[in-house]
Every structure is written in C-alpha cells, then in structure tokens.
C-alpha cells in the first residue's frame with residue numbers, strides 16, 4: 001500500500017481544510033484558536049494572522065456565555081460532542097456570504113457542531129464545524145408561508161373571503177364544547193338573503209355574486225369579539241356563531257344585522273317589499289346555560305327559526321329555544 005510521507009500528509013490535510021465547504025475552527029485546551037480555515041476567513045473577514053493564537057472569545061466576543069460557549073466547555077472538559085439546533089441558535093457566528101450581506105448585517109444561517117478532539121501527549125482540543133444552512137432555512141420559511149396560505153384557503157370561502165362551511169363546522173364544535181364546559185350561553189344566527197333567486201334571475205349571476213360579497217363583508221364587519229364567527233353556510237345563507245351571548249343579546253345583534261343589510265341599499269326590483277332593496281331574514285337559536293343541547297339541535301333550531309321568519313313575511317328575525 002502506498003502511504004504518503006508525514007510532511008506530504010500534513011500538506012494534504014491542509015489543502016483539504018482549505019477546500020472544504022464548511023467552517024472549521026480548532027481550539028486548544030485554553031480556548032485559543034489553533035486553526036481557522038479558508039471558509040472562515042472568506043465569511044468572517046478575519047485572516048489567520050489576526051486569529052491564530054488568540055483567545056476564541058476575544059475574537060468572537062458575542063459567543064461568550066451562550067450555547068456555543070457551553071458546547072465548547074462540554075467538549076473540552078467533559079469530552080461531550082454537541083450539535084446546536086439551528087432553530088434555537090439562529091446564527092451565532094458573525095459570518096456573511098458576501099460584502100453586501102455584511103453591510104446589511106444578514107448573517108449566514110448556521111448549523112454548529114462542537115466535537116472534542118484527543119491529541120496524543122497534549123490536552124484535549126475541540127473542533128467547531130459550521131455549516132451554511134441558509135438555503136434549507138429559506139426553503140423551510142417558504143414552505144411554512146405556503147402552508148399558512150393553504151390553510152387559510154382551506155378555511156375561507158372562495159367568493160366572499162369570509163369563513164367557509166368547513167371553518168364553521170370546526171368553530172361550532174369547539175364553541176359548543178366550550179359553552180358546555182364553561183356553563184356559558186351560546187347563540188347561533190342563520191341569516192338568509194330574501195328572494196335571492198329572483199335577484200339572480202333579474203340581474204344575472206355575476207351581480208348576484210357581487211351582492212353576496214357586499215352583504216358578507218358588511219355583516220362580517222359587525223363582529224366585535226375575536227371568538228365571534230361569521231361564515232358562509234351555503235349558497236346565499238350565512239351563519240354567525242356568538243359565544244357567551246344570551247337570547248336577549250343575540251336578538252339585539254340579529255336586529256342590528258337585519259337593519260344593516262337593508263341600509264346597504266342594494267336595489268332589488270323583485271324584492272317583494274316597497275323599498276325594493278335587498279333584505280335578510282334571520283333565525284336565532286340560543287343554548288341556555290341550564291339546558292345544554294346537542295349541537296345538531298342548536299343548528300336545527302336556528303334553521304327552524306329562519307323558516308319562521310321567512311314564513312312571517314321576510315326582512316325580519318325570529319328566535320327559538322332548542323329543546
């Protein structure tokens with residue numbers, strides 16, 4: 001087997017340390033820098049004549065007392081290697097991909113590994129390896145953002161932008177459970193645009209869509225508390241979940257919504273009412289604190305109340321207590 005003489009082997013090792021695409025720093029037992037490879041020079045701007053032999057924490061003062069410091073102690077004094085998670089440690093070393101990034105203080109994203117090194121006849125040293133994980137971090141960030149967008153799309157209605165039926169189902173179940181557990185009232189409003197088929201037939205589907213968008217935005221804008229939810233329940237029907245709201249408060253809210261929809265002044269020649277405006281009918285159901293019901297019973301009661309409001313002439317509200 002052909003082996004290189006010791007001096008050539010050293011040269012080879014040095015060339016490898018220059019060529020590798022990671023940062024490599026070696027500290028002696030006194031935490032003095034004994035190796036600072038080309039990658040480190042390129043990305044730190046600190047040359048070997050400045051760093052070799054110097055105290056590591058004088059050269060990198062920002063690292064004193066932090067996780068890298070603890071990892072170095074673990075390696076030198078306890079002989080334990082450490083891998084510093086990128087998410088917890090962001091970018092500990094002042095390393096930059098180029099001069100522009102340095103001017104903007106945009107550090108390379110880093111994964112840092114600290115390993116103890118045994119050297120024959122000398123106190124233990126440690127090797128610090130720094131990997132540039134900027135691309136992986138950027139990709140992760142993009143994926144997270146895309147997931148957020150997808151999630152919000154999954155829960156919002158494509159036409160009106162308010163919560164969709166799926167969102168309603170999830171929120172309703174959560175609020176129903178919360179009301180039962182906390183012993184609080186829970187109200188549900190079913191809101192339906194009156195004579196909407198006639199509106200579509202008279203003005204066309206596109207105008208119908210515009211009407212839905214306008215009504216949805218106006219009604220959703222009336223919610224005041226973060227746990228209230230207005231959703232498109234289906235077609236021209238909306239549902240409003242009002243946690244911690246008793247029947248009197250829900251009735252007041254429904255009446256305000258009915259009036260607000262009419263105030264929008266959307267012309268509807270076939271509305272069947274003298275003012276020829278788009279109106280809504282609203283069914284209210286409230287689950288009382290002392291008489292909790294199944295969720296389906298609450299939704300059913302709101303539906304029946306809506307039907308009552310329609311039967312009574314539309315542009316009005318009706319309330320039912322579920323049993």
Ligand SMILES: Nc1nc2c(ncn2[C@@H]2O[C@H](COP(=O)(O)OP(=O)(O)OP(=O)(O)O)[C@@H](O)[C@H]2O)c(=O)[nH]1
Nearest residue numbers: 192193194195196197198200205208209235236310
């Ligand atoms: N433009 C538009 N129309 C829709 C949409 N979804 C449902 N509709 C229409 O909404 C209308 C609902 O009609 P109906 O259920 O008969 O009720 P209505 O005419 O509003 O009558 P009442 O509810 O009894 O006052 C139908 O003509 C549907 O085509 C939509 O996304 N866009």
